[in-house]
Amino acid sequence: MSLRQYVNKSVAGIFLALLGMSLSLSMSKGNAFAHDDKYFDSIKSPNGGQTRMAGVYHFELVLVQDSKTAKENSVTVFVTDHAGKALSTKGASASLTLVQGANKLTVNLQAEGENRLVGKASYASTANLKAALTVTMAGKPAEQARFTPFAIAKKSSAKAASSAKPEPEHQHEH
Structure with missing residues (x-):
């Protein structure tokens, strides 16, 4: 694997991890778009x-x-x-x-x-x-x-x- 492929894969992995954490955090606090x-x-x-x-x-x-x-x-x-x-x-x-x-x-x-x-x-x-x-x-x-x-x-x-x-x-x- 080249350095470029490694960096691209690492950046993609970090992005997905942050996205997942963001989604789970928003779900744990309740849906911000929910109607009361x-x-x-x-x-x-x-x-x-x-x-x-x-x-x-x-x-x-x-x-x-x-x-x-x-x-x-x-x-x-x-x-x-x-x-x-x-x-x-x-x-x-x-x-x-x-x-x-x-x-x-x-x-x-x-x-x-x-x-x-x-x-x-x-x-x-x-x-x-x-x-x-x-x-x-x-x-x-x-x-x-x-x-x-x-x-x-x-x-x-x-x-x-x-x-x-x-x-x-x-x-x-x-």
Whole structure:
């Protein structure tokens, strides 16, 4: 091996080692481009629900908005990737645990259509409703997300009423 080949190989090796260290360091600190709950609560979700990120997925929980008392209502979760592209829910399993005051119930959701998980649960559309979603996509590990769908909706409505300034647009790439 000539000196030139040795130097080129060494430089390439050092570059790859630094790149690997940089990637593992950024992953250990979390994804710098990840969206947090505050970000999702500042934008309108495509289907009028509340969106959360879990792993490589975005889950949008859509509940009935006008149920003043607890009764059987629909539950829909839309599954997309970070760019908003619909992901197939075929073969997925999911459950949603709803906690409202002292009441707690878990409902199993079924895959439906292109990227939906659906079910029915007894709940009222009140600010104290909390939800925990567990989704296992076909062949993938389980992911979990937590929601407070009506608490956020009420805050957003109050914020919009008190401020005429529009929200900034979503301008970064995924």
